[in-house]
Amino acid sequence: MLHPPRKPSLRRVFQALAGLLVLPLALGRAQQPVEPPHRGHGSYTDLHTAKNRRLTADHSKFKILQGPFKDGDGPAVTRACLTCHTKAAEQVMATSHWTWNVAKDGKDGFGKSTHLVNNYCIAIIGGNTESCARCHAGYGFKDKTFDFTRQENVDCLVCHDTTGDYEKEKAGFPNPGIPLAELAQKVGAPTNRNCGACHFFGGGGDATKHGDLDNSILKAPRTLDVHMSKQGAGMDCVDCHTSDAHKIAGPNYVIPADRREEPKYPGESVSRMSCASCHTDSPHQSYILNRHYQKVACQTCHIPAFARGDLPTNLSWDWATAGRLKDGKAYKEKDAKGYETYATKHGEMVWQRDVKPAYVWYNGNLKFLRLTDSFAIPADGKVVLNPPEGSYADPNAKIWPFKFHEGTQPYDTVLNKFVAPYTAGPKGSGAYWGDWNWDVAIKMGMETAELPYSGKYGFVKTSMLWPITHMVAPKEQALACTECHSQKGRLANIPGFYLLGRDRGTGVDALGLGMVLLTILGVGVHGLIRYLHVRH
């Protein structure tokens, strides 16, 4: 147990009394007795000493890893790895890190290489694969001719390099200047740097997409992230995102809203992505705080703001304004903080550090729109690309913090579907970033994607929700009660339930106050008359 025993206090006695009263009422609901407080801050040194102690192989001793490898010949390294790890590539190939395709609710097409669309870089399949595949766990993913069955195309180093010198380029090939043999001899379990090389850079730049994941985590003080900071628990991503045969526990577009996964058989590898997996579902001293867990995600109170590191995250990306030229050339504008407010490539943008999340009922399901789904534009003119599911009445839903990403993006005004423009390419290629022509870029993109396109496009406002779950702050920085239990608090607009301190209709207070004032008035008059008579 992480928890030291606690002294009984007066409060505990009362809680016990109150607890006795609950007993017959707590039908069915697993009301855990109050758990002792969590004091185990963990230690980077302890954790990594243990991790190193467990290793059974020193890769620098293996002849086959001495190389030499040709410059940039990633597949050669993979072949070397596979001589011992004979089944590793096969395992990787079954995962979404390889397929970039995920099925959800029995439907296909949720994933980067298929029909998923977002309001940052929009979509990959319109001819952008080569430049986006920088983050593919493979070598040579240029277009749809890529051979997804060739084992040597699996990129082992991107996840297992421990030096930090590994770098991928177009189509996912290694930068030719990288000393592959040296890296191959120092492989190990993935650290935050490995995962971060791609996951910190979603949306095309550090901190751009998620808001709770960026490079500042690598040097984070404890105040930024109690888990990953080396002054905190010093954990690696994979300590929570556990893996089973190279399949890393992760959202895959279905994020469990803080449900605790239990092994279905002894020894099953279960993820520790939910807070409760380690902290239990009643980690506070206070029974009342613990009870919030039924309706409020841990993240809601414990991540008071995201993008708390050095870097701003992108809050708005207005594609409709892209393409302005100065003297026939693309340009950029920055504000006083150095944040890019305009770029010909992207349009107007809004960046912010230290952003307060928005809060939404969420049961773990985001209903993603794909390029193949048609949509109706709602009255407010804004299409939500991944509306969250959940409400107060939904027993699986909790109030969750989100980053709302706003933007405009092109869509087919006849078919009412989003389009996948060809964006990344040189001048003369027809790519938007080369020739600044949406008409051509969208037509080419949709052709490459093999999707129907009417030839007519327009721009529509879109909104996208990104669940916030990293950058957990130290407990002293958790939200104070009145951040929500107040009239203009963070939950001012969350519907469907009575919230103490927020929902005091003025009528009730007026009635009560009236009652009190009338009494005071009556008593005052009576007293005054008495006083006057006495003086008489």
Place this chain on the structure above:
Amino acid sequence: MRRIVLYETFERIWHWAQALLIIVLMLTGFEIRGLGIHLFGFQRAVSLHNVLAVALMTLIVFAVFWHITTGEWRQYIPTRKFLREMIGFYLTGIFKGVPHPVKKHRMAKLNPLQRLAYLGFKVLIIPVQATTGALYYFYPNLQHALGWSPSSLWFIAVIHVLGAFGLVAFLVGHVYLTTTGHTPLTNIKAMITGWEDIHDDEYFDEA
């Protein structure tokens, strides 16, 4: 003039403890509600409110026991006898300095208006507060177990809050009426010391 023990030790302790508990419950309750009181801070106010509520209910259990075993509960049986005189007294007599219409006895220390008021306090306001309070506290459990609608908490809260305002009004009237004794402080002194000087000649005989 004679001196009698009007309030026994238990009764006095009970009375003042209850007064203190209710006043702090009031302050914490209104602070939680967000009515501009900032004495304890929200979190501490909530803990205090809940702990004191349990304390108050415990005290009430003792008080009920005391009332039953001593037979003191009879003091609160409503009566119409002298009711009209009492109303008349508060409406006019008191101003003219006419003597109090009801004589205090050890076994009949409450006048008919007091009987009504305190009975209402004991069987109506306090139980309503305690019940709605308990429902409030256990709402998450109850809502889940009994399938209540989310708005039922609003309903519980409204009654609890109106009860709270009712208690404030009660407190105002109650404190004021204590000043209507022989001297303004006579009644409060009695509740502190237990003794009261009875000025017999000022009262009609109840018999």
